[in-house]
Amino acid sequence: MFVCLVLSNLSIGQSQSWIPDSEGLLQTFQLPYTNQAAPYAFNIKFKTNGPFGKDYIYGHWLDSDSLFRCVGTRVGGKWVSLPFHVNSSSWTGDIIQYGDTIYVGGYFDGVIRDKDSISIPSSCLLKVFGDSVWTSPDYFGFIFDFATDGDSLLVYTSGYLDSNFFTRSHVLKPGKSAIWQNPYTIPHPTDSTSYFGAQRRVEFWKGDIITINNISSGHFGGLARWDGQQWHGYGDGVRGGFSSTFDLAFYRDELYMSGSFTKAESPLNPGEFIARWDGAKWNEVGGGLQTGVRHLFVYDDLLYCHAVQSGYGDANIPYLAAWDGHQWCGTVMHNVGGDPPRSFGFVNDTLWVMFSYLITTINGDPVSYLNYFDGDYVNGPSAICSTLGLGEEENQLEGQRIAIYPNPSSGILNISLPEETNSTKVRLYSLSGQLVYEQQLSKPQTQVKLPQSLNGLYLLMVESVGQVLTEKVLVE
Numbered sequence: 001m002f003v004c005l006v007l008s009n010l011s012i013g014q015s016q017s018w019i020p021d022s023e024g025l026l027q028t029f030q031l032p033y034t035n036q037a038a039p040y041a042f043n044i045k046f047k048t049n050g051p052f053g054k055d056y057i058y059g060h061w062l063d064s065d066s067l068f069r070c071v072g073t074r075v076g077g078k079w080v081s082l083p084f085h086v087n088s089s090s091w092t093g094d095i096i097q098y099g100d101t102i103y104v105g106g107y108f109d110g111v112i113r114d115k116d117s118i119s120i121p122s123s124c125l126l127k128v129f130g131d132s133v134w135t136s137p138d139y140f141g142f143i144f145d146f147a148t149d150g151d152s153l154l155v156y157t158s159g160y161l162d163s164n165f166f167t168r169s170h171v172l173k174p175g176k177s178a179i180w181q182n183p184y185t186i187p188h189p190t191d192s193t194s195y196f197g198a199q200r201r202v203e204f205w206k207g208d209i210i211t212i213n214n215i216s217s218g219h220f221g222g223l224a225r226w227d228g229q230q231w232h233g234y235g236d237g238v239r240g241g242f243s244s245t246f247d248l249a250f251y252r253d254e255l256y257m258s259g260s261f262t263k264a265e266s267p268l269n270p271g272e273f274i275a276r277w278d279g280a281k282w283n284e285v286g287g288g289l290q291t292g293v294r295h296l297f298v299y300d301d302l303l304y305c306h307a308v309q310s311g312y313g314d315a316n317i318p319y320l321a322a323w324d325g326h327q328w329c330g331t332v333m334h335n336v337g338g339d340p341p342r343s344f345g346f347v348n349d350t351l352w353v354m355f356s357y358l359i360t361t362i363n364g365d366p367v368s369y370l371n372y373f374d375g376d377y378v379n380g381p382s383a384i385c386s387t388l389g390l391g392e393e394e395n396q397l398e399g400q401r402i403a404i405y406p407n408p409s410s411g412i413l414n415i416s417l418p419e420e421t422n423s424t425k426v427r428l429y430s431l432s433g434q435l436v437y438e439q440q441l442s443k444p445q446t447q448v449k450l451p452q453s454l455n456g457l458y459l460l461m462v463e464s465v466g467q468v469l470t471e472k473v474l475v476e
Helices: 392-400
Strands: 018-020 043-047 056-062 068-075 078-081 091-098 101-108 111-113 123-129 132-135 143-149 152-157 160-162 169-173 179-181 202-205 208-213 222-226 231-233 245-251 254-259 274-277 282-284 293-299 302-307 320-323 328-331 343-347 350-354 370-373 383-385 403-405 412-416 424-429 435-441 447-449 456-464 467-475
Touching: 043 091, 043 343, 043 350, 056 343, 068 091, 068 101, 101 143, 111 132, 143 202, 152 202, 202 245, 208 245, 222 245, 222 254, 245 293, 254 293, 293 343, 302 343
Parallel strands: 091 143
Antiparallel strands: 018 370, 043 056, 056 068, 056 091, 068 078, 091 101, 101 123, 123 132, 143 152, 152 169, 169 179, 202 208, 208 222, 222 231, 245 254, 254 274, 274 282, 293 302, 302 320, 320 328, 328 383, 343 350, 350 370, 403 412, 412 447, 424 435, 424 456, 456 467
């Protein structure tokens, strides 16, 4: 008698797939899109390490009892909502802990407490403590984002706090007579030719207020910083009619920005859809991306990036990848049909994805509104990664191997190249991104004589032997 044992490296529990799990939520409904403020049929975002250290979902959905809910968490293998329900026009912009209370911002109508079925007034700000729920008497317009710094609470809104002034952000200082204050002036005092304001995203960082700013272009476009006295930009900002900033995140004590900006639209833009601010200048991240970035979030010492489609550096990873400071990694979602992923996040140390409609499949398998990944998304057997350190060598070569001098210049520029080449191209741009001069250098030419009509500060771009150097030059 012979016994044959076959060993396989495919162990149980390593299927590396997305598993539907909407327990506690109604799984078969469609909510009509009725107006601009209404959410998708199913609209959920994730808040990792939210109020009281718990992980939350927030947005708009129907629970298993067909009640409209706005905030919930996962308990005992099912989704459990906070103790109130609302009507179908309500939605949630953000949640945060302030003191011993959960603040829920957005727009809430038809609010009913679960414990006693009592209706409470409509509001853009709800407060929850235990099973008690009440509304704030202050009216802001819709609330989109919260941030805290010590005992100060910052809120981004859609409009008025009162009839005396218009502002989109307010800071609450606690105390017995706590009042909301306008934290900064609009427009920027030295940039009064264009309107300046926050764009649905605000953060405290190192004592300053950081906001997305897609109204004003130039140095204050993309992101801006308020130090308590005035606004400051980051580098050359974000430029171009189609360039916008969608999100920001703080990773390893550096500022990351994502959006739709590209160097093809303006050489002054900080990168390809994502960039990193090191305290002095913008840097490319991992070779850039191929499509715009919706959302950034940090978890377990990794920066996760949710893109519109695919392409992280030289790795074709659709929708979501993680950056570890050197490369992009993630597990490919093949053949996603119907609605693309709307949001990703971690709840109870597990990666989740949300779809708006139940017409989506992954690898041919049906998925629900909410689905979790049952393996290691970043390091599992099905994960792929971009080239290690992609973009780092190029950035190093830019600073060490190509040089331009003198600067300032009287109109003659010398270019030091790593080796002789016949393919050196020189372009000069105005600070608004307009090409004003272009020249192809021929071997062994390394000197450029600019037209006498050029005078002022320009952006010089030199392309040679696979390297690109971009530097500001002053022509006197």
